[in-house]
Amino acid sequence: MNLKPTIGIETHIELNTNTKMFCRCKVVDTEEPNISLCPTCIGLPGALPVPNEKAIRYITLLALATGCTITKKGMFHRKNYFYPDLPKNYQISQFDLPVGENGKLEIVIDNEKDYVEIERVHMEEDTGKSSHEGTGRIDSATSTSLDFNRSGVPLVEIVTKPVIQSSKVAVAYIEELRQLAIDLDISEGKLEKGNLRFDANISVAPSDSDELGTKVEIKNMNSLRSLERAIDYEIKRQSSAIENGESIIQETRHWDESKETTTSMRSKEGSADYRYFSDPDLPNMVLPDEFVNQVKESLPSLPHENRNKLVETGLDLSDSNVLSKSEKWILELYFEVFDNTKDSKATFNWITGELQGQMRKLEIKSLPEWFSPNFLSDVIKLIDENKISFTSGKVILEELIQKDTTPDDVAKKLDLYQENDESAISEIVEEVIKNNQDIVERIKNGEEKLVGFMVGQIIKSSGGSINPGIAKEILSKELNL
Amino acid sequence: MELLNLSIRELNNLFVNKKAKPSELYSEIFDRAANSEAALHAHLSLFEETNLEKAKNSDERFSNSENVGLLDGIPLAIKDNINIKNEKTTCSSKMLSNFISPYNATVISKLDTEQAIYTGKTNLDEFAMGSSTENSAFGLTRNPWNTDYVPGGSSGGSAASVASRSSIAALGSDTGGSIRQPASFCGLVGFKPTYGTVSRYGLVAFASSLDQIGPISKSVDDARIIYSAISGHDSLDSTSINDEQIDLPFDKNATIGIVKELMEDGISEESKKEVDKVIDILKQKGYNIKEVSLPLIKLSISIYYLIAPAECSANLARFDGVRYGLRVDGKTSYEMMENTRAEGFGDEVKRRILLGTYALSAGYYDEYYGKALRARKKMVDEFSSIFKECDYLISPTTPTEAFKAGEKTSNPLEMYMSDLCTIPANLAGLPAISIPTGLSSNNLPLGVQIMSKPLTDNSLLNFSEMLEKELDFNRTPEGWSK
Numbered sequence: 001m002n003l004k005p006t007i008g009i010e011t012h013i014e015l016n017t018n019t020k021m022f023c024r025c026k027v028v029d030t031e032e033p034n035i036s037l038c039p040t041c042i043g044l045p046g047a048l049p050v051p052n053e054k055a056i057r058y059i060t061l062l063a064l065a066t067g068c069t070i071t072k073k074g075m076f077h078r079k080n081y082f083y084p085d086l087p088k089n090y091q092i093s094q095f096d097l098p099v100g101e102n103g104k105l106e107i108v109i110d111n112e113k114d115y116v117e118i119e120r121v122h123m124e125e126d127t128g129k130s131s132h133e134g135t136g137r138i139d140s141a142t143s144t145s146l147d148f149n150r151s152g153v154p155l156v157e158i159v160t161k162p163v164i165q166s167s168k169v170a171v172a173y174i175e176e177l178r179q180l181a182i183d184l185d186i187s188e189g190k191l192e193k194g195n196l197r198f199d200a201n202i203s204v205a206p207s208d209s210d211e212l213g214t215k216v217e218i219k220n221m222n223s224l225r226s227l228e229r230a231i232d233y234e235i236k237r238q239s240s241a242i243e244n245g246e247s248i249i250q251e252t253r254h255w256d257e258s259k260e261t262t263t264s265m266r267s268k269e270g271s272a273d274y275r276y277f278s279d280p281d282l283p284n285m286v287l288p289d290e291f292v293n294q295v296k297e298s299l300p301s302l303p304h305e306n307r308n309k310l311v312e313t314g315l316d317l318s319d320s321n322v323l324s325k326s327e328k329w330i331l332e333l334y335f336e337v338f339d340n341t342k343d344s345k346a347t348f349n350w351i352t353g354e355l356q357g358q359m360r361k362l363e364i365k366s367l368p369e370w371f372s373p374n375f376l377s378d379v380i381k382l383i384d385e386n387k388i389s390f391t392s393g394k395v396i397l398e399e400l401i402q403k404d405t406t407p408d409d410v411a412k413k414l415d416l417y418q419e420n421d422e423s424a425i426s427e428i429v430e431e432v433i434k435n436n437q438d439i440v441e442r443i444k445n446g447e448e449k450l451v452g453f454m455v456g457q458i459i460k461s462s463g464g465s466i467n468p469g470i471a472k473e474i475l476s477k478e479l480n481l
Numbered sequence: 482m483e484l485l486n487l488s489i490r491e492l493n494n495l496f497v498n499k500k501a502k503p504s505e506l507y508s509e510i511f512d513r514a515a516n517s518e519a520a521l522h523a524h525l526s527l528f529e530e531t532n533l534e535k536a537k538n539s540d541e542r543f544s545n546s547e548n549v550g551l552l553d554g555i556p557l558a559i560k561d562n563i564n565i566k567n568e569k570t571t572c573s574s575k576m577l578s579n580f581i582s583p584y585n586a587t588v589i590s591k592l593d594t595e596q597a598i599y600t601g602k603t604n605l606d607e608f609a610m611g612s613s614t615e616n617s618a619f620g621l622t623r624n625p626w627n628t629d630y631v632p633g634g635s636s637g638g639s640a641a642s643v644a645s646r647s648s649i650a651a652l653g654s655d656t657g658g659s660i661r662q663p664a665s666f667c668g669l670v671g672f673k674p675t676y677g678t679v680s681r682y683g684l685v686a687f688a689s690s691l692d693q694i695g696p697i698s699k700s701v702d703d704a705r706i707i708y709s710a711i712s713g714h715d716s717l718d719s720t721s722i723n724d725e726q727i728d729l730p731f732d733k734n735a736t737i738g739i740v741k742e743l744m745e746d747g748i749s750e751e752s753k754k755e756v757d758k759v760i761d762i763l764k765q766k767g768y769n770i771k772e773v774s775l776p777l778i779k780l781s782i783s784i785y786y787l788i789a790p791a792e793c794s795a796n797l798a799r800f801d802g803v804r805y806g807l808r809v810d811g812k813t814s815y816e817m818m819e820n821t822r823a824e825g826f827g828d829e830v831k832r833r834i835l836l837g838t839y840a841l842s843a844g845y846y847d848e849y850y851g852k853a854l855r856a857r858k859k860m861v862d863e864f865s866s867i868f869k870e871c872d873y874l875i876s877p878t879t880p881t882e883a884f885k886a887g888e889k890t891s892n893p894l895e896m897y898m899s900d901l902c903t904i905p906a907n908l909a910g911l912p913a914i915s916i917p918t919g920l921s922s923n924n925l926p927l928g929v930q931i932m933s934k935p936l937t938d939n940s941l942l943n944f945s946e947m948l949e950k951e952l953d954f955n956r957t958p959e960g961w962s963k
Contacts, residue, residue, distance in 0.1 A: 039584050043799040045577065045685040046564050046586060048718050078795050080841070084814045089798035144814050146803070275841035277850060280690035280792055282719050 001243060002207040005235040007164035008119075008215075011177060011198045012155045013187045014126065015058045021125045021154035022049030022092065029193070033147035041152035043087030048281050051076070055154035056099070056123065058186040060287060060295045062156050063100025063121040065180055065302055070292050071097050074285035076123070080275040084138070085128035085146050093157075095276040098122030099287070105180070106304040107172040108321035116173045117161040123285075126153040156186070162201065162212060167231035171224050174198060179303045179325050191223055200231055203248070204238040213238070214248040218262055220255045230255040234262055306331060314344035322352065329366065330356070333373055340377030343384065350380055350397075358398055370404040378407040386467050392416035418467040422474065425458075425466055429474050432457045443479060451475065484509050485646035486957060489703045492649065493551045496543045503539035503554025503598070506649075507532070510556045510600055514647035520961045521623050523632075523641035525561045525571055527601035532556075535598050542596070551706050552595035558648035560639050561602035562609055563694065564683040565589050572685050573617035574607045576800045576807050576825030586683020587718065588652060588694050588711040595710050600648045603638030607827045608797065609659055609687045611635050612899045615890055616829045623886065624666060625958040626925055630883040633663030639697045640667040645961050650698035650707055654684055656691045657785055658878075658903025661915035661930060664697050665878035668917045668926030668956060670949075671697045672704040672942070673903075675935045676910035677722035679708075680715030686796040688789035689720070691907040701916065701946040708938065722936075729872045729933060729940035731947060737763055738773035738871035743902050752877035755918040755927045759875060762951045773867050773874070777860040781904045782897055784860065787840050787853035788908075793830075794837030800825060832893065857908050864909045868934040873944055876902050878915035878930040882923060902930055912938040914945050917954040926956075 019026055023040035039047035063070055077095035103118035128151040132141035158177060164170050178196055181187040188195045198221060203213035218234055221227045238248055253262040301309075303324045310320035313335075323334055330351060338347045355376065359367070379396055382388045388396070388411055399410045411417050433440055436457060443450050451472065458471045475481075484492060484506045495501035511529045518524060539554030541547075548554075559565060562572045564582035566589070571577045585593070592599075606616035614622040614637025622637045624630040625644040632641040636653030640663035643651050653660040655673040664671025672695045679694045686692060696707035715721040729735060739760065744753055760770055802808035802821030809824045811817035826834070840849040867874070880901055889896040906913035913932040921927055931948075933941045 042804055044582070044584070044805070045570060045572070045580070045799070046562075046582075046681075046683040047584075048682050050717060050719050080795055080798065082798065082801065082815070082818060084801070084803045084818070087799060087804065088795075089801060090795045139813055139815070141814070273843045275795075275838065275843070275846075277791060277795070277841055277846070280688070280720075281686075 003204050003239050003242060004207045005165060005202060005204050006162045006212050007170055007231060008162040008201040009160045009164060009170060009173065009198055011158045011174065011196065012124065013158070013181050014195045015055050015154040015156060016187050017052055017054050017058065017154055019052060020152035021052050021055050022152055025152065027153050028149050030149065034149060036149050041087065042148050049092060051282065052154055056285065057295060059099045059121065059123050059156045060292065061184050061186055061299065062158070062181065063103065064296050065184055065299060066100070066103035066105050066118050066121060068100025068103035068118060068121050070100055070287055072287055073097065074099055074287065076279040076282040076285060077276045078279045081272065083127065084144055085130040087128065087148065087151055091125055091127065092279055093124040094122035105173065105176055107169070107176045108307065108317055109169060109172055111316055111318040113317065114169065116169070117163050119159045119161045121156060121158050124155045124157050126150050126155050167228040170200065170231055171228050174224060174227060175325060176303060183300055183303055198227060200227070202231060202234045202238065204235060204242060214250050216248065216250065217252045218255055219252060219265070222257070226255055226257055229260055230262060233260065237262065313338050315348055319348050323348065333376070336373035337377045337380070340374065341380045343380060346380050350376060354394055354397055358401055362401060368401065371400060375400050375407050382407065382411070386418060386469070388416050388418055389468065415463060415465060418465050422470070425470060425474050428461050428466065429458055429471065429478055432461055433478060440479065485513060488700050489551055489555055489649060489706050492555060496548065496554060499543065503543065504536040506554065507536035507556060507598065510648060513645065514600060517625070517645040517647055517961050520628055521625060521641045521645055522620055523603055523622050523638045523645065523647060524558065524601040525573065525604050525619055525638070526569060528599055532598050539596060539598070549596050552592065552597040552710055554596065554598060555649050556598045556600045557592065558600045558603045558639055558642040558651035560605055560636050560651065560653050562605060562654060562685040563588060563652055565599060568602065570685060572608045573605045573619055574825065574827070574830070575618045578618070578807065580806050584683065587680035587715045589683065591711050603636070603642050603651060605638055606635035607830050608685065609635040609654055609656055610793070610829050610833055612658070612662060612896050613889065614638060615886060616827055618827055621886060624883050625961040626668065627960040629885055630925060631666070631886050633666035633883060635659040636697060637663045640664055640669055643669055643697050643699060644958050650696055650703050652694055653697045654692055654694050655907065656687050656789060657907050658900040660695045660697055661878050661903050661913060662900060665915045665917070665928035666883035666926065668954065668958060669697055669699060670701050670704050670917070671695070671915045672708060673906060673913050674708055674712060674938050675912045677720050678712045678724045678938060680718040680721050682715055682717040688792040689796060690792060691789060701942055701949050705942045708942070725936060726939045727936050729937045731940055731944035733767040735872040735944065736769045736771065736870065738771055738867060738874045740778065740874050740876045741772050741774045742776065742778040743876035747880055747898065747901060748877055749881045751882065751921050752880060752927060755929050756875055756877055758918060759929050759948060762948065771871065773871060775863050775867060777856065777863050778905050780856055781860065781908055782901060784853045784856045784908060785904045786836065786897060787849050788857060790833040790837030791840045791850045792837065794834045794841065797830065797834055829893070860905065861909045864911065872933060873941065874932045876930050878902055878928040882921040882925040882927055906932050910935055912941050914941060916945050916949055916952070918952055919954065920956070
């Protein structure tokens with residue numbers, strides 16, 4: 001039987017506002033529990049929510065950046081469920097009138113553009129954090145510790161339509177969404193800190209069927225790697241069940257990172273009638289045209305726009321995609337260096353390969369202040385013009401990162417400029433031929449691979465300043481090869 | 482000097498003219514509370530010792546002519562669902578019997594600025610759900626006019642406290658009549674302001690879209706003084722509105738509507754007679770009177786008993802034993818929460834949580850809660866069009882005089898009917914007041930209710946004050962001392 005998987009992803013992104021969604025408590029990044037709390041975010045009797053306008057602005061930014069239609073008169077809804085880390089035992093969220101609906105996100109798969117359709121973008125408040133001692137699960141824990149620092153932190157939830165067909169697309173989608181949130185400056189976007197969390201709804205159906213199979217929700221995927229593996233595992237599990245004639249149960253399953261399997265979560269966590277209703281403590285979320293237009297005008301350059309600009313410099317889509325996911329300063333550096341070199345591939349390779357490689361080796365996260373983008377374009381140009389070797393270029397770059405100097409100074413100091421004067425090179429070549437008559441004989445007898453050895457000897461005699469290409473050319477001429 | 486029967490303005494005059502001191506009033510009040518409490522059980526806590534210092538400071542201010550306003554040194558009782566920092570807020574529930582609030586409700590912060598003094602926290606139906614103050618986990622409150630009878634509810638403790646002169650005035654909360662009905666049962670003025678003019682921050686929510694804090698007092702002027710102190714926009718309450726009052730005429734140029742549906746079956750002859758009495762006065766004074774019909778009023782109890790329980794089912798979900806209040810242990814977190822809620826809530830509260838949970842459930846939402854919302858919207862429209870032809874609407878406050886303790890406890894529906902006249906104002910967010918008009922054949926107080934359109938609170942108070950003078954009720958209950 002030919003089967004096809006269908007995946008929908010729900011992503012929660014923690015917004016980087018200074019204060020929480022419905023109170024003025026600071027959003028804190030600390031292990032120390034329960035230090036940023038007030039009556040509202042721990043649900044004391046009588047406390048009331050007041051919306052954070054900046055968070056609504058951020059969510060509108062994301063909705064606009066994903067091409068969503070903005071709901072002018074939205075609503076806050078209460079989503080009712082009991083859980084110890086949910087102080088009010090309802091979560092203020094949005095239901096039928098979210099901030100944005102029907103958008104799409106461009107992604108790059110194998111050097112081709114693709115799109116993931118977005119169903120909705122809406123506001124949600126975060127819960128506290130539970131640590132279930134003993135088993136790690138609420139229904140069998142010996143005790144549960146609660147930290148409410150995170151309670152009430154604003155989240156934006158992005159729900160895709162069920163349109164994703166592989167783990168590869170799912171990962172590309174999350175990477176793109178993460179970059180978008182960072183470029184919009186609405187989130188730190190750190191997966192390891194839980195700034196970005198995702199659940200996947202996966203179903204498998206016969207390839208020729210128009211209907212989707214029974215969907216299974218997968219929770220607890222903490223990294224892109226676990227997202228990929230959980231999806232692959234679940235597709236396999238459902239496919240073989242269907243092939244064996246078993247039916248799929250609609251349920252929530254838990255990704256077990258250590259066992260690399262999904263297991264059923266048959267507790268109250270899974271069963272859900274959320275009894276959504278409009279929150280009577282909050283007026284409608286009205287987003288006037290004026291506000292939406294103003295937010296629209298403040299949109300920065302988005303990842304897909306950056307990619308298009310990179311493609312215009314001559315890079316292929318795949319390299320452009322890599323660069324569009326880099327830190328902002330790298331992207332800026334690329335464009336500045338490219339402006340001088342006009343060589344997109346060399347600029348890309350030097351930045352993503354040599355420069356970032358050396359920075360990793362030196363364990364530095366940003367370039368020193370003295371490091372001008374011109375240094376990099378100078379190095380690339382010197383190599384292009386055969387004035388230094390590629391290897392010398394790497395040496396110069398290493399110096400430039402560590403010392404306040406210039407490419408020219410380094411090249412001079414380390415004597416890295418290559419000899420390109422033919423008569424001077426000829427002298428050295430003749431000298432080397434004289435000293436290696438036996439090798440020359442063997443070359444003439446057909447052992448052509450020894451040419452490389454001779455070129456090496458020539459460069460060595462020159463102290464490294466001879467351009468290997470020219471050396472080889474003159475050598476061949478002298479030996480009549 | 483007997484200060485207890487005086488109005489806030491009269492007391493302030495005595496203090497300003499140094500003919501009496503706030504501390505003298507303070508001792509009279511607490512003497513009275515000590516005498517009446519055994520018979521009435523109006524209070525859940527009394528702050529005699531903790532507030533003595535405040536009374537003395539008030540003395541000082543008056544003697545130095547540094548007094549801040551009309552409420553300086555005036556002892557007020559506070560319904561025990563309004564948070565006062567470092568005091569218990571129990572909501573008359575076992576669930577919160579040990580809960581001490583770490584913060585002040587906005588109304589309390591405002592009264593603090595006015596240097597008012599709190600006599601204590603008053604009894605109520607658990608979480609303000611009830612009409613008799615019999616649903617209190619800490620025992621019922623009795624009517625000061627006759628202790629066989631209930632004081633009404635849910636702000637029955639506040640009404641009994643003011644009626645017995647154990648406080649000068651009190652704060653109550655009104656979700657479906659919880660200020661006006663007990664005020665009427667106890668011969669007092671009870672005022673529910675326009676929804677949104679008084680902050681709900683710090684009022685333990687029952688039904689957020691209906692709850693409103695307001696005064697229970699001996700006179701309309703006292704209610705006005707308190708209302709003007711506690712009202713105003715509050716940035717901590719998103720449903721708070723800018724209190725931009727609209728002026729209505731309150732002299733004979735005003736048009737008065739008699740609500741037909743509240744003068745029909747289910748309303749006692751005695752209650753109707755009080756309305757007739759008021760209408761006669763108005764006619765004599767040359768007011769324009771007309772009978773008006775609001776057909777949806779007949780559905781108000783049905784609408785209310787879907788919307789209020791639905792909101793309460795979510796509002797009361799936070800009481801789970803996890804962070805504060807009662808905790809009854811269990812083997813797992815969920816078992817603990819279940820045990821806590823099973824033991825912490827009384828029957829009426831459970832009944833309403835179940836009703837509301839059901840009304841919001843998948844598959845039932847449209848049929849129940851959704852339909853109730855649509856009907857509520859239509860009722861608001863009905864009121865809007867009536868207020869195009871009338872300035873004030875008059876009706877009885879309650880279908881009957883106060884009923885006997887125990888009389889309706891086994892019949893929730895009959896109990897719910899006692900809020901028939903008061904619920905519409907909550908559903909439509911209107912200002913509404915009950916003023917005492919006379920006594921029934923059983924010597925129990927009766928009152929009438931006056932409603933007007935949103936944001937006409939001041940005019941409504943002025944109009945009521947005019948009627949109050951004409952009616953000259955001015956009676957003090959003595960039943961509690963027998």
